[in-house]
Amino acid sequence: MFRTWRQKITLTDILVWVIGLSIAVVVVWGTISTLQSGKYSVESWFDLAVKGLALGGVYALIAMGYTLVYGILRMINFAHSEVFMSGPFTAVFLANALNDSGFLNRYPLLGILAIAILSMAVSMSVAILVERVAYRPLRNAPRLVPLITAIGASFFLQYTFRGFYGSGFEAYPTIEALNGAWQLGTVRLFKTQVVVIIAALLMMLLLYAIVMWSKLGKAMRAVSEDKEAAALMGIDVDGIIVFTFALGGAAAGAGGVLYILQFPVVHFYMGFIPGLKAFTSAVLGGIGNVPGAFLGAIVLGLLESVGPNLFLDGLGIPVASQLKDAIAFIILVFILIFRPSGILGERLTQTKV
Amino acid sequence: MQNKYTDWKQALRSGLLGGIIVVVLSLIGIVAAFENTYVVNQLVSFGEILILGPVAALSLSAIRKATSRQAGFLILTAAISGLASGLVILALAGVGQVINLRAMFLNASEELYAIYAYKQALVPGLLLRLLACIVIGALTAGFTLLPDRIKSALGQGLLYVVFIGLMGRLLTMMLSNWGFVAVLFKWIFTANSLSLVGAIVVFLLTGGLAYWRHGRPKVKRSLEPRKQKVIRWSMLGGVGLILIFLPNILGLWFSEILDNVGLFILMGLGLNIVVGFAGLLDLGYVAFYAIGAYTIGVLTSPELGFFNWTFWQAFPVALLMAFFAGVLLGLPILKMRGDYLAIVTLGFGEIIRILVLSDWLKPWLGGTQGIQRIQRPVIGFGGYARTLESQQELYYLILVGIVIVAFIAIRLRDSRLGRTWMALREDEDVAVAMGINHVTTKLTAFAMGALFSGIGGTLFAAKIGSIYPSSFQFLVSINILSLIIVGGMGSIPGVFVGALALIGLPELLREFAEYRYLFYGAALVAMMLIKPEGLWPEARHRIELHEEETPPPEEEAATATENA
Numbered sequence: 025m026f027r028t029w030r031q032k033i034t035l036t037d038i039l040v041w042v043i044g045l046s047i048a049v050v051v052v053w054g055t056i057s058t059l060q061s062g063k064y065s066v067e068s069w070f071d072l073a074v075k076g077l078a079l080g081g082v083y084a085l086i087a088m089g090y091t092l093v094y095g096i097l098r099m100i101n102f103a104h105s106e107v108f109m110s111g112p113f114t115a116v117f118l119a120n121a122l123n124d125s126g127f128l129n130r131y132p133l134l135g136i137l138a139i140a141i142l143s144m145a146v147s148m149s150v151a152i153l154v155e156r157v158a159y160r161p162l163r164n165a166p167r168l169v170p171l172i173t174a175i176g177a178s179f180f181l182q183y184t185f186r187g188f189y190g191s192g193f194e195a196y197p198t199i200e201a202l203n204g205a206w207q208l209g210t211v212r213l214f215k216t217q218v219v220v221i222i223a224a225l226l227m228m229l230l231l232y233a234i235v236m237w238s239k240l241g242k243a244m245r246a247v248s249e250d251k252e253a254a255a256l257m258g259i260d261v262d263g264i265i266v267f268t269f270a271l272g273g274a275a276a277g278a279g280g281v282l283y284i285l286q287f288p289v290v291h292f293y294m295g296f297i298p299g300l301k302a303f304t305s306a307v308l309g310g311i312g313n314v315p316g317a318f319l320g321a322i323v324l325g326l327l328e329s330v331g332p333n334l335f336l337d338g339l340g341i342p343v344a345s346q347l348k349d350a351i352a353f354i355i356l357v358f359i360l361i362f363r364p365s366g367i368l369g370e371r372l373t374q375t376k377v
Numbered sequence: 378m379q380n381k382y383t384d385w386k387q388a389l390r391s392g393l394l395g396g397i398i399v400v401v402l403s404l405i406g407i408v409a410a411f412e413n414t415y416v417v418n419q420l421v422s423f424g425e426i427l428i429l430g431p432v433a434a435l436s437l438s439a440i441r442k443a444t445s446r447q448a449g450f451l452i453l454t455a456a457i458s459g460l461a462s463g464l465v466i467l468a469l470a471g472v473g474q475v476i477n478l479r480a481m482f483l484n485a486s487e488e489l490y491a492i493y494a495y496k497q498a499l500v501p502g503l504l505l506r507l508l509a510c511i512v513i514g515a516l517t518a519g520f521t522l523l524p525d526r527i528k529s530a531l532g533q534g535l536l537y538v539v540f541i542g543l544m545g546r547l548l549t550m551m552l553s554n555w556g557f558v559a560v561l562f563k564w565i566f567t568a569n570s571l572s573l574v575g576a577i578v579v580f581l582l583t584g585g586l587a588y589w590r591h592g593r594p595k596v597k598r599s600l601e602p603r604k605q606k607v608i609r610w611s612m613l614g615g616v617g618l619i620l621i622f623l624p625n626i627l628g629l630w631f632s633e634i635l636d637n638v639g640l641f642i643l644m645g646l647g648l649n650i651v652v653g654f655a656g657l658l659d660l661g662y663v664a665f666y667a668i669g670a671y672t673i674g675v676l677t678s679p680e681l682g683f684f685n686w687t688f689w690q691a692f693p694v695a696l697l698m699a700f701f702a703g704v705l706l707g708l709p710i711l712k713m714r715g716d717y718l719a720i721v722t723l724g725f726g727e728i729i730r731i732l733v734l735s736d737w738l739k740p741w742l743g744g745t746q747g748i749q750r751i752q753r754p755v756i757g758f759g760g761y762a763r764t765l766e767s768q769q770e771l772y773y774l775i776l777v778g779i780v781i782v783a784f785i786a787i788r789l790r791d792s793r794l795g796r797t798w799m800a801l802r803e804d805e806d807v808a809v810a811m812g813i814n815h816v817t818t819k820l821t822a823f824a825m826g827a828l829f830s831g832i833g834g835t836l837f838a839a840k841i842g843s844i845y846p847s848s849f850q851f852l853v854s855i856n857i858l859s860l861i862i863v864g865g866m867g868s869i870p871g872v873f874v875g876a877l878a879l880i881g882l883p884e885l886l887r888e889f890a891e892y893r894y895l896f897y898g899a900a901l902v903a904m905m906l907i908k909p910e911g912l913w914p915e916a917r918h919r920i921e922l923h924e925e926e927t928p929p930p931e932e933e934a935a936t937a938t939e940n941a
Contacts, residue, residue, distance in 0.1 A: 036816055040709050100716040117481045158902050168658055169905050171716050172862060175660075176901025179855060183895035187405030190483045296851070300727070303720060343736045350731045353724035360717055361709045 040361055047354070050339070057338030064333060070211050072330045078217040078286060080325025081224025085279030086302035087309075087317040088231055089151070089272030095248040095312035096268050099167070102174035103154050104276060105299020106181035110150045111143030111277030113185055113290045116194045118142050123197035132201040136281065144277035150181065151273025152266055160262070186292040196288035220282045227278055228318050231271070235314050240267055248312070297349060301328070304356040310366030319367055328352055384454055388439040392458035392514075395435030396465025399428050403469070403493075405895065406484035410888050412492055415570040416542030423543060424492060429513050432462040436514035440521055452518040459514020463507040466493060470503055526591045534584025538576050545570040547885050620776060624769040632768045634884045636840055639775035640833050641860060641880045645872040646779075646786045647829025648857045653867030653915075654795060655822035656802030658719040660854050661706070661726030665699045665827040667733065667849035669834025672698045674748035674844050675741065681748060683741075688754040692835055699831020700824050707823035711816055726854060734846045747845035751838050771840050778836055782829055786869055789825065798822055799867075852894065856880070859897045862904055865911020874913045 058064075086108050093101045101107075119139050122128040128135035158177040162170045205214045235241040246254040247264045255261050283298065284290060301324060309320025331351045336344035359366065402408055411424040439458040440451050470490045472478065478485035494502025520528065541548070549566045565575030624632040644666060651659045676684045676691035684691075710721050733742050742748070753764045754774060765771050789795045797818045800808040809815050838844055856879070864875025879897065883889040889896065904911065 034816070036708050036711060043709065100720065102719075158906075161906055165905075165909075167716065168656065169909060171658060171719060172858075173902045173905045175855065175858070176898045176903075176905070178898065179894050180898030180902065183892065183898065184401070184405055187407070187484065187892070187895065188482055300720075300724070304724075307717075307720075341737045346735045347731060347737065350728045353728050356724050357709065357721050360713060360721055364713070364717070 044358060044362065047358070051335045054335040054338040058334055059338075061338060063337065067211055069330065072333065073326060074213060074217050074221075076326035076329030077322065078220040078224075078282075078325070079329060080305075080322035081221050081228075082279045082283045082286070082321075083298065083302045083305045083325055084228055084318045084321035085224060085275045085282065086298060087306040087321050088228075088275040088314070089269075090303050090306040091309075091311055091314060091317040092235075092244070092268050092272045094306070096244065096265060097159070097163075097170075099159075099170050100174065100303065101154075101159075101269075101272070102171065103158070103177040103181060104151070104272065104302075105295035106178050106185075107147050107151045107154070107273050107295075108276040108280050108283075108299055108302075109290075109292065109295030110181065110185060111145075111147035112196075112280035112284045113189060113194070113292065113294070114146040115139045115143040115281070116196055116284075116290050117189075119196050120194075128197060129200050132199050136199070136285075140278055140281040143281050144274040147277030147280065148270045148273040151269040151276070154181070155266060155269040160265075182292050182295070189292070191292060193289050193291045196284050196290070198288065199285075202285065216285050220285055224279075224282055227275065231275060232314055234271065240264070244268055301349075301352050304352055304359075307356060307364075308359050308366055310368040313366070313368050316366055316368035323367075324352060324355065327355065384439075384443045384445070384450075385457060387442050388454045388458040389461050391435040391439035391442070392432075392461025393465055395432045395458065396462035396468075398431040398435070399462065399466055400469045402427055402431070403489055404482045404484050405892070407892055407895075408492060409484060409486070409489050410891065412488075414543070414886075414888055416539050416545075417576040418567040418570045418572050420573060421542075423539075426539065428466070428493075429509065432459055432510050433513050433517045435462065436517040437521070440518055448518075448522055451522065452515050455514040455518035456511050457514070459510040459512070459517075460507070462514075463510030466510070467503050467507060470494070470499070474499075526588060529591050530584040530588035533587035534580040537583035538571065538580050541579050542571045542576065543886065621773075624772045629768065632772050634881060636768050636772055636775055637884060638876050638881045639772070639779055640837055640840070641857060642779055642873055642876045643775070643782055643836065644830050644833040644857050645860050645864075645876055646782050646869065647826040647833070649861050649867065649869065649872050650786060650789065650798070650829070651822050651826035652858065652861055654790060654798040654802065655819060656798075657819065657822060658716075659722045659823070659826065660719045660851075660858070661722035661724070661729075662826070662830055662857055663849050663851065663853040664706075664726040664729040665702055665830035666834040666837070666853065667729055668702050668827075669695045669699045669831030670838040670844050670849070671733065671742060671748070671834075672831075673835045673838040674743075674751050677752035678748045678750050679752075680750050681741070681743065686752070688752045688835075688839060691752075692754075695835045696828055696831050699834065700828045702831075703824040703827025704820055706827075707820045711819055723851065723854075726851060730846060730849055730851075733849070745846060747843060749843040751842050751844065753842065754839050765839070768840070771836075774839070775836055778832055782832065783869065786829075790869065794818070794821060802867075855894075855897065859901055863900055863912060865914040868911060868913055868915040871911050871913040871915070875911070878912070 086104070089104045089107060090101060093099065093104070119128065119135075122135050122138065154177050158173045159170055162173060202216045202219060205212045206218070233241075235244060243254070243259045243264050244267065246257065246259055247261055251261055254264075279302075302321065305321035305324040306317045307320070308324055309316030309318065311317075328348050328351060332344035332346075332348045335351070336347060341347070399408075408424045408427050411427060412422055414423040415421065416423055416426065436455040436458040440455050443451060443454050445451070469485070470493050473485050473490055490499065491502075493506050495505055496502070497505065520531065523531070545566050549562070565572060565578060567575075571579065623635065627635070644662070647665075648659065648662050651657050651662070672695035673688065673691050675681060676686045676694060677688055679685050706722065706725050710718055713721060732738055734745060736744060738744070753766050755762050755764050756774075757763050763770075765774055797808070797813045800811065800813055801815060801818055805815065837848070841848075860875030860879045861872060862875070863879055864871030864873070879900070883893045883896070
């Protein structure tokens, strides 16, 4: 009946909008009542925001893998969460060895660097391996096929690492240099979080520079524009794809080290949730877009850390932080419904046109 | 590639890869886990096959890539490949002697090295292992040089020996109920596996059969349609009779497994509609399963005490809930395609699980403690009422459910709606251009799938009597997806095959259960790479694929040896 009235609006659109609006109302209502109750001080909001930024930095690095691969192959590398897991899960043994010998606390910077290099190397190799075995033979298959192999590869990797290192939890040693916090007036900054934010920022800048200004990055962008034309221009397309996976894998491995600085326990299933959230941030910022992934990750990290307290606490929901994962997924669903191109997606398409 | 590397280098590369595969399998722990799973009693264990299998397979690939077809050259190439594999295996054992790998890899243990060394002293044992690798490589080459007919006979014979050997324990368990057959088979089966005599008998029988059949044209009997119909119905009746008496034949332990397989068949039939017919990859399928189970739980459990309904009162409500959840999830994601859809449905499944787990909804859904004392279904009236409690009784409930659902699924597939689903799957734009309303079509697919999953959930709740959030993990969705893909997307018999292979087998072979998801992941990748249409493909799909290509006969023999 709406078609006669206006061609474009359908019943489903209206229903979707109603659902969206009602959620928006709930969020606004919750925010207002939380702020009115005055349960949290400015300092605790600041704490949560910094925590969110640190989390966002990790998501940003993992999201790079999704976004780069999507940009080139137009497929979601579902196994990327396992690429992320493999690095820190392997490096934990090095970390413990370094800790036992006392090296880690004598030279914390060198120690973390060594851990990071191992983690990045392992994640990179896993990413390249997955590309070689599971994706390359299916380059021209229908879209559903590589997605299914990706899911298969993801599970295979999870349970391979479970077989290697066992199904238990492995704890990272604490690094004394990063313990504690700096006090700035009334607010307090945890050392780990500051280190994580700065490291994530530097690495994102490096990645951006590689993609935008290096010759390989240029080739990468050319391949993502048009594979055949790029091949005709003398670019080794397969090589560039491998490089993309390697770059994404290395970023995930580095993200893994930043992750374990905040949550120092690793296990074989640890990649699943951060992987999903990193994917959400990539979509949120506009998948295929490097600065977009960074922006999306920061927004998601903030929403996830501030959100439960801000939106839900005021509604009288107990232990709202249990629902933080649900918030991330709801954001994902709504972004995909209302703005599938993401925050920065529009600009990307404009420049492409 | 061939121009760059000489054949020797190629052989070395293959061999190294084979060795690495063996090392990885060992480090995952599979080799040691199957150490005592004998295929032929006390002679050949499945663990040994896992070591020599990859070596042989990669030797085969080296032979395939070789440029010359001379017999001596091929044997030498394969032997080199085997040697390389053996050296890699030896290297692991050697490194393991110097460094304690166990600190990192749980399975790099002395037992593993002992298996490598055939339980002998390390040095002579490992040399024996090296020799075995070389010999197996050379044997593979010899195998490829045989005429096709003998090749297929040998391959089939070996394959059946391995398969029946693995199934040996189950077969003896099943047969132990039937006195006279058990006596008959005593000399073929030992307690756990085939005896040497049995292995030879099985090998000769199956190999001989393959030898006899090879090259003969397939006899096509064209009966008149009426006779075909009679045959089909009588076969169905026979299968039905067997199914009815199955729990009594097999006993309690098997009935439990049958129930599990049945539940997964139910849900597989539902997901098959969504993924197989309509081509919408739904990774949050477990959500509807959870909704069905939790609705039953909330409505019937006296522990929560809201409603205290009986199972059958709650049943339609649960189905409605699942159905509407399907519509509700379907609505917003109609516009999405492929991979986005997969991720969003996955997110939806996780949202449901997080909500169920949360303290917020704990008063209603029980939080981590779940819901206990769910009412069992009661069948019959008044004095004849009977509560279905044992696994054997519930089997019949599940069986009835499967029959109904399978009937609906078959009718849907052949209906106009089913054809629009498939049209949408093949090409959405074209389908819409042809006048198919993609909104209602997709929504019905989602809702039907959700409904079937909801039925599965209610029966699951009835079966175990208490539900916990941990039963509704993402892994369940992956289980169902895997069984559909292994069976053949869009194929209804494929769901049965897939469920029996992926749910039944790991339950039956306990050693497999540990590596179940590893196997699922590998199966998903391997199916997509090798046989994307599945084990029992949909008729139309099969025709399509056979038009394009007919696999060469060597291929079959090759896969046979790879498996053996």
